[in-house]
Amino acid sequence: MTRHGSVVASALVLSHDEQYERLAATTPEAVSAAVVGGDPCLDRMRASMGRRPRYRRALGADPGSRIVAVSSTWGDTSLFGRDPDLLADLLAELPDDHVVAAIFHPNTWYAHGPWQLRCWLGRCLRAGLRLVPPDAGWQQALIAADAVVGDHGAVTAYAAALGKPVLLGAFPDADVAAGSAVAALGGIAPRLDRRRSLAAQLHELTATPPDLREVGELASSVPGESAGILRRVCYELMKLDEPGEPALVAPYPESGLVPEHEPVRAWWVTGERTGSDVRLIRWPGDVQPDRGRDTVPPGRHLVVAVDHPRHDLRGAASILVHDLHDADDPDQLLAETLRAHPACAIAAAAGPGECRVLLRDGRRFTASVPPDTVDPAMCASAVRCWADAAPPAEFGLAVGTRTARVSLRSADH
Incomplete structure (x- = not known):
């Protein structure tokens, strides 16, 4: 800010009058270069709220x-x-x-x-x-x-x-x-x-x-005005005439938000059956709640993809799920899965809009759901809710915020 008692900056931009007062109290020689220019990032975020x-x-x-x-x-x-x-x-x-x-x-x-x-x-x-x-x-x-x-x-x-x-x-x-x-x-x-x-x-x-x-209120003394103030300061420093049209404040593009993430391949699931409808609640299986704050209800079961990298989760799963595209013979694949995993009660193969289900008691079902609704693999958890009875040919399924009507066909029909 200063060097050997001289101000280095031609313009020192501050966002709020409070910062100006703090500067005056600590480095009064820099006040001559100070400009209260607001916060361009905050102004741009506020201009982006509609997106x-x-x-x-x-x-x-x-x-x-x-x-x-x-x-x-x-x-x-x-x-x-x-x-x-x-x-x-x-x-x-x-x-x-x-x-x-x-x-x-x-x-x-x-x-x-x-x-x-x-x-x-x-x-x-x-x-x-x-x-x-x-x-x-x-x-x-x-x-x-x-x-x-x-x-x-x-x-x-x-x-x-x-x-x-x-x-x-x-x-x-x-x-x-x-x-x-x-x-x-x-x-x-x-x-x-x-x-x-x-x-x-x-x-x-x-x-x-x-x-x-x-x-x-403390973030900016001139909310919404930063672009105009900063443009004026920059043109004055360059000794150029400022453009006549207003300064622009462009919203942030949604293409600029590209988060890293992986698909969840292990879920703790609880199911509640009301009449012929089922509501499932899921929590990711790769993390465990603290024992002192465990808010996951008892009676949950573990659903795990067969290609999950953790063998302990695969070995403890109540339901193991294949990708249906990997199954040349789904019936044979599901039967082999149950033979290889004694703790598994249901084997499933899920793909877009469809889930094949094999229970350990030998019952087989094919569930169909409309595309872009619930995760088809969750149809296996829904069938589990009828473990001691025959599930209906059609039922409502809610998973989180998504809902669908499921059509269920027995392998015997």
Whole structure:
């Protein structure tokens, strides 16, 4: 900022009058170069709010899904530095009508290396985590989110400035500048309690969100005006005439949000039968809820793809699922699967709109569902709900936020 008592910068851009006052108190010689120019990133995010449905689709969320964004800055006092198991615990406790997206500071990516970060997050990625790349997409992910769990990093503060409900999983108060937007966030947002159910705390957060307007007010003194101010300053420095038309504020493209993720190939499933309809609730099988906060109901069963890399999950599965395209003779393949896996009660082969099912008692069914509705493999779990009776030829099936009418045909017909 200064060197040998002289101001180096031609223009020092600040986002808020509070920063100007802090500069004047600490480095008064730099005040002559200071410009309160607002926050172009925040202005652009606010201009992008109308594209929220597109960003949600880019994260793989259905219209009824809840998106939880988890933001961590870098260092030992960050959320990930203090609680590296939080992401896995969230994924384990939240059923599959939730999408969890992780946003890490670039210093976390490159201090440890992308390979190391992906290695640490391996079970989370297998459990459906959306990992936002370090160079693009975090703004869109914040806009898409229904709730944010974060720390003292700028991304969490941006979430609060956008009006998102924020829960603080880490917040080193001593590291935050007094009077700043981040300090205001720390004084208002609730703190995560690791002794309690994470799902319950997120429900409380969204049901009664904190009033974070002060954070937004401290983020920028000139909301919506940053592009015009900064363009004027740049043209003055270049000694050029500024264009006559207004400065543009372009929304963030949905193509800029390309999260890393893997298909979930292991699920804990519970089923409830009401008349001829079935509702299934799923939790990813690659992560386990903390024993002290286990919110998954008893009576759940494990559904695992036969190509899952964890042999322990395959060996403990109640239902093993093949890709129907891999089955030249589905009946033979399913019979061999049951012979090879004594703990397995049902073998299935699922493909687009269809699921072949073989129970250990010898009954065989073919289930059909309309395309782009429920996961066809879940028809095997639905059939399991009629373990001691004949399932109907047609029934309603709900899995998370998706529903379908299932047509079921016995192999004897």
